[in-house]
């Protein structure tokens with residue numbers, strides 16, 4: 001199992017390795033609109049564990065240019081381990 005920690009709320013959520021993170025992020029209160037990496041409503045800041053997320057999608061590269069510590073939650077899957085997120 002992988003784990004997401006939402007630093008805003010100190011909430012920890014476990015999910016199977018390889019899962020999209022959208023559903024747990026939605027439950028935590030992150031707003032989603034397009035779910036296609038276009039609108040930017042689901043921007044998250046990755047505080048720790050960026051390597052545990054799948055690589056940025058083309059939609060994220062188009063959105064951010066250079067992807068550093070921000071991601072679009074609708075585009076990310078968690079591979080394994082723990083990822084700390086702020087939103």
Ligand code: FES
Nearest residue numbers: 033035037040074
């Ligand atoms: S919901 Fe629109 S970019 Fe993620």
